[in-house]
Amino acid sequence: MSLKERLNEGWIHCEIIVEILGKPKDYVEQIMKEVVEAISKKEDVEVVNKIFHDPREAKNYFSTFCQIELVTKNLKTLSDLVFDYMPSNIEILAPEELRLSLNDATEFVNILAGKLHGYDSLAKKLKLENMYLKERLQELGAIPKAKGEKE
Numbered sequence: 001m002s003l004k005e006r007l008n009e010g011w012i013h014c015e016i017i018v019e020i021l022g023k024p025k026d027y028v029e030q031i032m033k034e035v036v037e038a039i040s041k042k043e044d045v046e047v048v049n050k051i052f053h054d055p056r057e058a059k060n061y062f063s064t065f066c067q068i069e070l071v072t073k074n075l076k077t078l079s080d081l082v083f084d085y086m087p088s089n090i091e092i093l094a095p096e097e098l099r100l101s102l103n104d105a106t107e108f109v110n111i112l113a114g115k116l117h118g119y120d121s122l123a124k125k126l127k128l129e130n131m132y133l134k135e136r137l138q139e140l141g142a143i144p145k146a147k148g149e150k151e
Contacts, residue, residue, distance in 0.1 A: 001046075003048055003071065005046065006046065006071045007071070007094055007095070008075075010073040011046075011072060011073055011074075012073075012074065012075065012077075012078055012092060012094070012095070012098070013047060013048075013069075013070075013071050013072060013092070013093045013094040013095075014069075014070060014072070014078065014090060014091060014092045014093055015067060015068065015069045015070075015072075015089050015090075015091045015093060016067075016068050016081075016082075016085075016087035016090070016091075017056070017065055017066070017067055017087055017088050017091065018032070018035055018036070018039075018066050018067075018068060018086075018087050019063065019064070019081050019087075019088045020032050020035070020060070020063070020064055020066040020083055021061050021062070021063045022061060022062060023061050023062055024062070025055050025057075025062045027148040028055050028062045028063075028064050029052075029055060029064065030078070032052065032064050032065075032066055033052075034052055035085065036052075036066055036068060037064075039068060039070070039081065039085060041059070041110075042080075042081065042084075043077075044072060044073035044074070044075075044077040045070055045071070045072050045077060046070060047068060047069070047070045048069040048070055048071060049068075049069040050066055050067065050068045050069070051067040052064070052066050053065050053066065053067075058127045065088070068087075069093075074104070075100065075104065075108055076104070076107060076108060076111065077097065078090075078114065079095060079108060079111060080111075083115050085129070
């Protein structure tokens with residue numbers, strides 16, 4: 001189906017930028033291709049165009065990005081894509097206005113809240129694990145205790 005036909009059906013036309021940092025250079029290029037391929041295979045997503053940029057060295061790592069023009073069936077699909085691939089930039093090109101039913105808006109904010117709660121839970125878990133490991137290392141004398149901490 002053509003882009004125009006998709007837009008007439010209410011699909012969302014946008015461009016996203018996905019970035020990858022890592023090493024070695026070949027691995028970064030390979031992973032970027034795999035990420036773009038995975039995006040193109042997502043249900044209710046059609047990639048219209050993609051522009052790969054050559055990796056550049058940055059402080060012993062390689063950085064690359066890809067501009068991906070795509071259409072998604074709805075806002076839910078677009079938000080899933082954003083949470084799954086964490087693009088550094090998203091530009092919605094069309095339509096100029098988005099209308100949401102009350103049910104769609106409720107679903108969207110509940111999905112958003114659920115994702116945020118999941119990330120918050122993970123961050124708290126990692127913080128507790130980090131605190132525990134730091135305490136154990138201090139007990140073993142592997143790292144010094146910070147000023148003001150009990151001996």
